[in-house]
Amino acid sequence: MHILVLLKMAPDVVEDLEIAPGGKALDLDCLRMILSESDDHALEQALLLKERHGAKITALALDAPEVDDALFTAAAKGADRVMKVVGMDPGFTTREAARYFSQAIAEEPGLLPADLILTGVQAIDDLDGLVAPIVADGLRMPYLGIVTGVALEASAQAARAIKEYPAGVRGEFLVQLPAVLGIQAAEKPPRYVPVAKVRAAMKSVKIECSQALTLADGGLPLVGVVEMKRNEPAGHAEMLEGKPDQVSGQLCGILAERGLF
Amino acid sequence: MTGNICVLAEQWRGQITEVTYETLALGREVADQAGVPLTAILPGSHCRELARFLGAADAVVYIDHPLLAETVPQTCAEAVAQAMAGERPRALLVPLTNISLGIGTLIGVRLGAPVVNFCRDIRVADGRLLADCVMYGGKIEATVEAGAPSGPGPAILGIWPGARQAEKGRAEREVPVTDAAVVLEDTGAIRLCRYIEPEAGDVDLTKQEVLVAVGRGLQDRANLPLAEELARALGGAVCGSRPVIDQGWLPLSRQVGKSGLTVKPKLYVALGISGAPEHIEGMKDAALIVAVNSDPQAPIFSVAHYGIVGDAVETMPALTAAVEARKAAGQHA
Numbered sequence: 158m159h160i161l162v163l164l165k166m167a168p169d170v171v172e173d174l175e176i177a178p179g180g181k182a183l184d185l186d187c188l189r190m191i192l193s194e195s196d197d198h199a200l201e202q203a204l205l206l207k208e209r210h211g212a213k214i215t216a217l218a219l220d221a222p223e224v225d226d227a228l229f230t231a232a233a234k235g236a237d238r239v240m241k242v243v244g245m246d247p248g249f250t251t252r253e254a255a256r257y258f259s260q261a262i263a264e265e266p267g268l269l270p271a272d273l274i275l276t277g278v279q280a281i282d283d284l285d286g287l288v289a290p291i292v293a294d295g296l297r298m299p300y301l302g303i304v305t306g307v308a309l310e311a312s313a314q315a316a317r318a319i320k321e322y323p324a325g326v327r328g329e330f331l332v333q334l335p336a337v338l339g340i341q342a343a344e345k346p347p348r349y350v351p352v353a354k355v356r357a358a359m360k361s362v363k364i365e366c367s368q369a370l371t372l373a374d375g376g377l378p379l380v381g382v383v384e385m386k387r388n389e390p391a392g393h394a395e396m397l398e399g400k401p402d403q404v405s406g407q408l409c410g411i412l413a414e415r416g417l418f
Numbered sequence: 419m420t421g422n423i424c425v426l427a428e429q430w431r432g433q434i435t436e437v438t439y440e441t442l443a444l445g446r447e448v449a450d451q452a453g454v455p456l457t458a459i460l461p462g463s464h465c466r467e468l469a470r471f472l473g474a475a476d477a478v479v480y481i482d483h484p485l486l487a488e489t490v491p492q493t494c495a496e497a498v499a500q501a502m503a504g505e506r507p508r509a510l511l512v513p514l515t516n517i518s519l520g521i522g523t524l525i526g527v528r529l530g531a532p533v534v535n536f537c538r539d540i541r542v543a544d545g546r547l548l549a550d551c552v553m554y555g556g557k558i559e560a561t562v563e564a565g566a567p568s569g570p571g572p573a574i575l576g577i578w579p580g581a582r583q584a585e586k587g588r589a590e591r592e593v594p595v596t597d598a599a600v601v602l603e604d605t606g607a608i609r610l611c612r613y614i615e616p617e618a619g620d621v622d623l624t625k626q627e628v629l630v631a632v633g634r635g636l637q638d639r640a641n642l643p644l645a646e647e648l649a650r651a652l653g654g655a656v657c658g659s660r661p662v663i664d665q666g667w668l669p670l671s672r673q674v675g676k677s678g679l680t681v682k683p684k685l686y687v688a689l690g691i692s693g694a695p696e697h698i699e700g701m702k703d704a705a706l707i708v709a710v711n712s713d714p715q716a717p718i719f720s721v722a723h724y725g726i727v728g729d730a731v732e733t734m735p736a737l738t739a740a741v742e743a744r745k746a747a748g749q750h751a
Contacts, residue, residue, distance in 0.1 A: 283535055302520045
């Protein structure tokens, strides 16, 4: 079994997000990039499948700040091969990202055949589409998203995938392999890996590079950002200020006035 | 459909979803601004009768096929793309839900059309279709031009739940229904085996008047008793956002949001919850929302009535003590 995991870096929203001059994009120089949260879950789901069934895991990422750390961490966790696509224009969109992934999968030896291609179902910057369905369509593979669990059938020709629906309902799907799954959450939280193990991976693991090809002209309808600004949420809420005991006292008064306890 | 504003109508388990009504309400506004009809596109199998619930639209295009009995993204996208082929609608609004996620992207790919996700609002200005999008976990608002009238295919617009009130898009009446024939291949690649109903939890969150919700700001499972003590003092129950559930700190039955429950308590205290749109979807209609978060830019403050910028772990015991003291004072009075 070969599992290909597609990884994309995304801005860390715990940090302040700055808008670039011109007001139409984030300031890339001020961003701290981390592995997209659902991609981290996709990697974890691949690792769980490897533990259960035995598998070779290839982690394929798009070049971005901190991507080497993410790939070495993936290797330290158990990925057998790590590769990044390099040479893209900065600020590529999600549909372009999907195309870069698809090109690398088609061109780089050993990425296909893959029995399963796992990636996060959605990233916080997926403004113009989602990676997983586009890659699936390009490879003519079936696609299922919002997946929170995967179990292989004994034949290894199919998998049972759990998809989330609203109101806590889930659906169990039988998916013929090879397939692309958009992972919402792995069955377990992404594992912690000690820094020492990551450092060891940095010394022993080589990140392979795949040169991005030029995207075909006119292939992608552009989406034009007119303006981007920080959400200023505090305007809605009445903010209570002071030390914890002070604001707690204020809040209690408000709740009591409303008869809430 | 040429020039029309279209809405993809979700049906799930025999019913039109609430988010469809919300999206119809938004679509109605946009269609009126543009001076064009609103068309609902309803894919399904043997569910033509559901078209009468789509009365907010001027017309319904019904796509009937056995493979559309369940919403499998590639199949549904292929069906809608076929139904729209040869037509030039101005835009197709697709709910961003667990049912329909991915369908908009796939329609865009098939039609070579632009896709804009995360839309909270859409308007027509000087003939341009502009979408206001909430992205980066709710921290950034972007205004996006969503395709010109002469652009490559309709603009495919992914709409966040909560964009409008469902009531504004709910209208039961007879509307003209056109049947669209499609040819779909049964590859058997993806089949729904069964639905798994949520296990009944020890507490029915939907019936609680007070909910104390914890998020990533809880920091550690060991801090969960602090939330439980606060909930006990307020006479409510503890629930959580997705990260807390994924960590296994609370069971799935306590999840509020897109994949969990939708709650409308009298009081919702959000502790260490940033307020990603997926969480807000499940609690925005609470009568009173109090948010505590160390990040003054946290999007949760955009729906909260009262906000406290602070550490949730530090605030919980202080708030519990204040509630207990107030209750004790009330008993003595």
